[in-house]
Amino acid sequence: MARILAFDYGTKRTGLAVTDELQIIASGLATVNTKEIFSYLTKYLKSENVELFVVGEPKQMNNTASESEQFIKIFIQKLKSTFPKIPIVRVDERFTSKMAFQSMIDGGLKKKQRQNKALIDEISATIILQTYLEQK
Template sequence: MAEYGRIIGLDIGTKWIGVARTDLLKTVANPIDTYHTEEVMEALHELISKEEVEKIVVGWPLTPEGNEGRAIKMVEEFLVELEAKFPDMEVAKIDERYTTKEAVRAMVEADVPKMKRRESDRVNQAAAAIILQKYIEQNKSDDVRITDRYV
């Protein structure tokens, strides 16, 4: 992996997909936006073509027990489309358990008004940033590396 570049994080939902990206040093994740599922590939294409994106990290929906959840099929279908559209892009999956709750808690701690916390686009963006930050933190050490390519 290059010294400078970006990693994109995705929180995939049934209608909306939250998007986050790292800084060029790949140390901090920041929310970018939320896109409708029908618009996200175009948005990713634009982002990837303008920025030095090295990898995409996708939240992998596991149950609290660590099993694959009901949303796995939806994420698998998205990954097939993602890899067809960006065949040379490395894609990683990471456990996304509790990221939505963490996103809401972070917004509460940041004094985001209750009405704005209810807006799913804010929650999706924040969850994408949390997914991406978890990936960054896990890959700082040799403890856990989740970089398997989805086929």
């Protein structure tokens, strides 16, 4: 089996999470400057076999698309054209940032560590991926 790679896309930073090869465990991979995401992915995919991309889908409480969706759609189009053989699935990402922050508190991270937005993005990507695995 191949890995599944998940994205918590942001205009500044993108959090990444990945499964093990058996697709059982979701783990944080990295937080990458969004401007560098495609060069990062190109290097990563040369060494790892990925069969699916999971991209978070931000929604408002009334189930409509959030403002950031317009940027995510552009990212997805580029993702499709750059890596056409890897399918893309969307997963509702409402509350992932809050859940990530709460997991940092529950994990005993100090206040200074909890202010690390890159870590929040990576944990959010992990929650998105875990949600996909549970729904699968």
